[in-house]
Amino acid sequence: MKWKFTAAEKSAVKYVVCNADEGEPGTFKDRVILTEYPKMLMEGMAIAGYAVGATEGILYVRYEYKYLQEYLEKIIEGGRKKNYLGKNICGKEGFDFDIRIQFGAGSYVCGEESALIESAEGKRGEPRDRPPFPVESGYLEKPTIVNNVETLCSIVKIVNHGAPWYRSMGTKESSGTKVLSICGDCKYPGVYEIEWGFSVNDVIEMVGANEVQAVQVGGPSGNLVGPNEFNRTLSYTDLSTGGSIIIFNKQRDLIKDVVLNFMNFFIDESCGSCSTCRNIPVLLRQKLEKILNARGVQKDIEEMLEWSKVLKASRCGLGLTAGNPIVTSIKNFRSLYDKKIQHGKDYDSNFDMLNAVKESCDAVGRVPGIHSN
Ligand code: SF4
Incomplete structure (x- = not known):
């Protein structure tokens, strides 16, 4: 769709942006692809440029992968020398395409395509209001496609082997393969390429995980699924994932170690533009802490x-x-919350007078002194 719309735009200047700003906790597949298959990625970007009529590609890489810069620059330079990049690529008159690398500054939200474009333009990495979408007005207000590393590499495989070959893998609605970063409590963490349609159980077996309590599919923004859903499949129609799978065994305190951690992550990474995203996660974290401190009630x-x-x-x-x-942890692990809350009580203000006095005294440098009369 993105390619179709960008190709249809009547603009002399268009851009292809590769989103290599992988910042989802538990995701490291792009790092492996950038290291092991950089030429395939460059080829995918050039094919994209040819398809939509763009002559410039930007490889936007997360700042944490800065150590790859010299290596990637050499690959790009090698591509230019072989005329896989540059003017009249492979002798094809008018097929001009080149790539430059740009590094992000470590912000998770820049993985969102319009925030990435803002950042690439040298502005604060903050998502844009849409429409217009990047395919109409993206980088420097020109039609721009933003694709991720895996998609651009898949293009090369499809061009080489044909669409029927690609469609022969996966399921009817989710054809092809998916690259997964799998980590957590398992024997064989790593990067795996599977066909869409694998079940969570298949994944657990593949990576040698035992006593699994829960699996986080799709990073913090995805689903925390429990054993009663391990037969669900990874697909666009069931459990969709950008590639992050984190496995938790039965020793983990899911609410404290997982849910609270993820909420801290979202609070840290919010760009602060929307009042909802700026405030609600903080309030949710307060509720979580209240429950973890055994002060929560059903209403919380x-x-x-x-x-x-x-x-x-x-x-x-x-x-x-x-x-x-x-939401997903309450849906799938309600009993863990029920165990931590107070029963037979409708309300708990969670207000601790002694602590509040101490905090205010600390703030003004006074010694706390509470009098009973
Ligand atoms: S405040 Fe949150 S939801 Fe709103 S644009 Fe920023 S990151 Fe996105």
Whole structure:
């Protein structure tokens, strides 16, 4: 779709941007592809440029992969020398395409395509309002396609082997393969390429995981699934994933070690533009901490679910999905929450007078002194 719309735009200048800003916790597949298959990626970008009529490609790489810069520059230079990049590529008159590398500054939200474009233009990495979409007005207000590393590499395989070959893998609705970064409590963490349609059970078996309590499919913004859903399949129609799979065994405290951690991540990474995304995750974290401190009541769980709905008014995927760790963990691990809350009590203000006095005294440099009369 992106390619079709960009190709149809009547502009003399268009861009291909490769999104190598992989920042989803638990994802490291792009790093491996950039290291092991950089030529395939460059080829995919050039094919994309040819298809949409773009002559410039930007490889936008997360700052944490800066150590790859020299290596990637050499690959690009090698491509130019062999005329796989540059003017009249491979002797094809008018097929001009070149690539430059740009590094991000470490912000997760720059993985969102319009924030990435803002960042590539040298501005603060913050998602844009849409429309217009990048295919009409992207980098420097020119038609731009933004594809990820894996997609651009898949293009090369499809061009080489044909669409029927690619479609012969996976499921009817989710054809082809998916590259996964699998980590956590398992014997064989790493990067795997599977056909769409693998079940969570297949993945668990493949990586030698035992006593699995939960699997986070799709990073913090995805689903925390439990054993009763391990027969679900990785696909666009069931459990969709950008590639991150994290396995947790039964020794983990899911609420404290996983859900609270993910909420901290979303709070840290919000660009702060939307009031929903700026505030609701903080309130959700307060509720979580209240529950973890054994002060929670039933109503706190219900309120977390309600407040998460408000996040759906956010502008980009970060805010839209920031409530997912809480929503999916309550859905699939409700008993863990029920064990931690107070039963037979409808309300707990969670207000600690002694602590509040201490904090205010600390702030003004006074010694706390509470008098009973
Ligand atoms: S949802 Fe969050 S990250 Fe996205 S634009 Fe709004 S404040 Fe920024």
